[in-house]
Amino acid sequence: MLLLATAAGAQSGGFEVNALEGRFDAGLLLADARIDYRLSSTAREALENGVPLTIAQDLRLERPRWWWRNARVVAHERRYRLQYHAMSRRYVLTWLATGESRSYRSLDALTARLGRIEGWPVVRQERLNADRRYRLMLSTALEVEALPRLLRTVAYVEAGWQLASNTRRVEVQP
Amino acid sequence: MRLLRHQGFLRVALSVLLVLSLYLLSAATENSARFGRLYIWLLLLNGVVIVALVGLIVNNIWRLVRSVRRQDTGSRLTLKLMALFVLLAVVPGMVVYTFSMQFLQRGVDSWFDVRIENALDDALALSQAALDQRMRDMQQRLEEAAGELADVSAAMAPVTLGDLRARTGASELALLGENGRIIAASSIDTADILPHRPEEGILLQLRQGRPYVGLDPIENSGLHIRALVPAPGPQGPGSNRVLQGLFQVSPRINDLAAEVETAFSEYRELAYLRGPLKDSFSLTLSLVLLLSLLFAVWSAFYLARRLVAPVSRLAEGTRAMAAGHYGTQLPPGGNDELGSLVHSFNDMSRRVAEVRDAARHNQALVESQRAYLETVLGRLSSGVLALAPDGSLRTYNEAAGAILSVPLAEGVGQPLGALARRYPDFAPFAELVAGHCQGSASEWRAELGLDTAEGRRALMCSGAVLPGRGDSGGDVIVFDDVTALIQAQRDAAWGEVARRLAHEIRNPLTPIQLSAERLQLKVGPHLDDDEAALLARSTDTIIHQVEAMKDMVQAFSEYARPPALQRRPVDLNALVREVTELYRSEGQDPALQLDLAADLPALQADPGRLRQLLNNLLRNALEAAEPEGCTVTIRTARGAGRYADWIELDVQDNGPGFAEAMLSQLFEPYVTSKARGSGLGLAIVKKIVEEHNGTISARNINGGARVSVRLPLMAAQDGQTGNGE
Known part of the structure; x- marks a missing residue:
């Protein structure tokens, strides 16, 4: 049972969740997504000047309720750190949860990898009610709080730092 | 005042909030870890405060402009103070701000050194080359x-x-x-x-x-x-x-490369963060300055208004005083000079009000005294006139008008001469007063005979110069109508004469008559015819003259001792008609014109005495009138004004009138212009009138004599017994 959201979301900041898809595989709900990360020139300049950037991906599964706020089934967050390594002239992407890192020759290669989400496990199928419909939501944003403190004050008010995607929603049913 | 206090509290609260917010803002700029998340909220809060302050200031400016246009009290002073405060706050603030910004920019830039930057770049390049x-x-x-x-x-x-x-x-x-x-x-x-x-x-x-x-x-x-x-x-x-x-x-190269990388990255990052650092400090500084300035401007309004408020109140109070609202009290001010000024104003206002009240009280007192004096003067039987220094009539009492028989109200504010021109009867009095007032004597007394509408009157006048200068000076003239007094004295004298005459003359008359009759009776038969005729003629003459003298003595006796009055209601008109009818039936043909008032009330009087009065008056008039075309007019009327309870009787002839010299003694016995008559006619008339408590006057009008009699409708109690002896 597959539901594919293909509608192009409205541009929000420089990030955009282009596609989100939920699929069930081996008793697990897995999420596939494509995110277009376009850093603003402000952020790109800061990155190239050695300022590490942190990007968070927020994935949530909710059960819609017409009479009250939606019930949250599960919420996951992945945080990545982007850094420029001057000595090797490479961009390093670090998954903060594990410390695992990869380096890329170009920023575009890095953001392309970052924006490709394949098989993100969401929840076990048995936790879901087969009769109900669920809503899978994905959003991503640059974390201003993780910036160096001197930059933070400016980042709160400068538009070039307000990088957050729309929240992409897709209905899934076990 | 309460609003001011309320606003003051609000201001203190707002300033505390502002200081706290500014502290947090600067703390957030300095230390993001603690207040970093608050930063955006603090910015928002400060933004809201700025908007609120700008709104308040705009509102204040609008109010100020409006009050200046309306020319409210103290608005221009407020404007001046405002401008001064704003200038004092803004100029130093801007100077400090400019210098701070320059220090900030240069200070931050001075941390970085181009040589270090180049060295690090070179170190990196060297490492990369190796x-x-x-x-x-x-x-x-x-x-x-x-x-x-x-x-x-x-x-x-x-x-x-x-x-x-x-x-x-x-x-x-x-x-x-x-x-x-x-x-x-x-x-x-x-x-x-x-x-x-x-x-x-x-x-x-x-x-x-x-x-x-x-x-x-x-x-x-x-x-x-x-x-x-x-x-x-x-x-x-x-x-x-x-x-x-x-x-x-190799580990050695690895470590070195890592160190170069770290140092380069950190320096690069620092150099990059220089811009945001300056921006954030500038933003905070600008925000602090803007908030402080706006707060200062807003407070300037408050302070200016607060400073001007007592001045405005004083100005308003002064205006109220000028408009006559004495006793205006202002709310007390503070302990400063303005406060004491307000206190002094209140003191002054209170005193002015007290003085005004005292003046009002005095005025009322003067008014009441004046009313008292007027009442006293009004009840005086003497006439009183007050003249201004220029001789014009200032005031008079009721008796003055009655005595002078002149409407004095017409002459108030004018010299007496003006009144005299309108009423010639008044002229002798005016001349007398003018003559004495121009003299230097402070007091004078004079007697004056004055012909008035009420008859000739003898006035006893006295005058005195009033104390005071200018308007308050002048003269006061007091005069009494002594006509009645003089008349009474004369009447008394005449009564005494009549009584004595009657007594002294009546006694020898009878022996004289008897002697004459006896002489004729005893001597007459012894004489011849001629002598007897002479004797008879002489004794007859004596007897007749004695008879005449007896009649005269009888008349005197009656004059001196009138009979007691028999009062009862009398219709005067009927009496007049009855008496006149008698004259008509006598065969004479006098033109008797009757002008009798209708519905004349009945008079309480003695009809016999009244008939005698009418007879005497008519006879007097007919005798004095022209033999040819003799016309006598008899008029009865109800009195008017203060004579409302009186009945008036006028008898006028068309004769030559009374001789001027006789007028003052007209009603005395033996005053007559006629060849015949006892000379007691008018004297008896006057006696009858006085018995009835009436008044009588005589004057020449329209080429004839007129005798006017006034009789009261209700006889006075003392009149019941008559005033005969």
Whole structure:
């Protein structure tokens, strides 16, 4: 049972969740997504000047309720750190949860990898009610709080730092 | 005042809030860890405060402009003070702000040194150059190894790779096939099963036949050199096999490179953050300054208004005083000079009000005294006139008008002469007063005979100069109508004369008459005819004259002692008609004109005495009138004004009138212009009138004499007995 959201979301900041898809595989709900990360020139300049950037991906599964706020089934967050390594002239992407890192020759290669989400496990199928419909939501944003403190004050008010995607929603049913 | 206090509290609260917010803002700028999350809210809060302050200031400016246009009290002073306060706040603030901004910009810039930056750049370039040399070596080693793999099949590759890895000193060797598929791999780290895959871009470059070598910072294991070279297989050069080698740089170089990298990155980051740092400090500084200035301006309004408020109140109070609202009290001010000024104003206002009240009280007192005096003067039987220094009539009492028989109200404010021109009767009095007032004597007395509408009157006048100068001075003239007094004295004298005459003359008259009769009786027969005739004539004459004298004595006696009055209601008109009818029937033909008022009330009087009165008056008039065309008019009327309870009787003839010299003694006995008569006619008339408590007057009008009699409708109690002896 597959539901594919293909509608192009409205541009929000420089990030955009282009596609989100939920699929069930081996008793697990897995999420596939494509995110277009376009850093603003402000952020790109800061990155190239050695300022590490942190990007968070927020994935949530909710059960819609017409009479009250939606019930949250599960919420996951992945945080990545982007850094420029001057000595090797490479961009390093670090998954903060594990410390695992990869380096890329170009920023575009890095953001392309970052924006490709394949098989993100969401929840076990048995936790879901087969009769109900669920809503899978994905959003991503640059974390201003993780910036160096001197930059933070400016980042709160400068538009070039307000990088957050729309929240992409897709209905899934076990 | 309460509103001001309320606003003051609000102001204090707002300033505390503002200071707190500014502190937090600067703390957030300094230390993001504690207040970083608050920063945006603080900015928002300060923004809201700014908007609120701007709103308040605009509102205040609008109110001020409106009050200046309306020209409210104190608005211009408020405007001036406002301008002064704003100038005092803004100019130093802007100076401090400008210098602070310059210090901030220059201070932050001075932390950074171009030489250090260049040195770090050079250090990085040097490190990279050193590593480049090593990378080329590694690439060459890997190319040699790739040549050895040319004949090695995929099945044999793992063994050969292990051997080659040991020889080249690589930490990892991997043979990759089509699309980066791993054919075989050998690693120094046996725990690491999967080799580090190259990225797509590098593989693409390899497919084009170009080898790749580069640095790769691998997490936890330091800096590595990654080299990829084409490795043709047994199938020939056409096969797209790639050999990848990862070489660990020596620990020493690794550490040095890491240090250079860290130092460079940190310096670069710092240099980059210089801009945001300046921006955030500038923003905070500007915000602080803006808030402080706006607050200062807003407070300036408050202070200016507060300073001006007592002045405005004073101005309003003064205006109220000028408008006559004495006793205006202002709310008390503070303990400063303005406060004491307000206190003094209140004191002054209160005193002015007290003085005004006292003046009002005095005025009322004067009014009441004046009313009292007027009442007293009004009840006086004497006439009183007050003259202004210029001789004009200022005031008079009721008796004055009655005595002078002149409407004095017409002459108020005018000299007496003006009144005299309108009423010639008044002229002698006016001349007398004018003559004495112009004199230097402070007091004078004079007697004056005045012809008035009420008859001739004898006035006893006295005058005195009033104290005071200017308007308050002048003269006062007091005069009494002594006519009645003089008349009474004369009447009394005449009564006495009559009584004595009657007594003294009546006694010898009878012996004289008897003697004459006896003489005629006894002597007459002894005389001859001629002598007897002479005697008879003489004795007859004596007897007749004695008879006449007896009659006269009888008349005197009656004059002196009138009979008691028999009062009862009398219709005067009927009486007049009855008496006149008698004259008509006598065969004479006098023209008697009756002008009798209708519905005349009945008079309480003695009809017999009244008939005598009418008879005497008519006879007097007929005798005095022209023999040819004699006309006598009799008029009765009800009195008017203060004579409302009186009945008036006028008898007028068309004769020559009374002689001027006789007028003052007209009603005395033996005053007559006629050849015949006892001379008692009018005297008796007057006596009858006085018995009835009436008044009588005589004057010449329209070429004839007129006698006017006034009789009261109700007889006075004392009149019941008559005033005869």
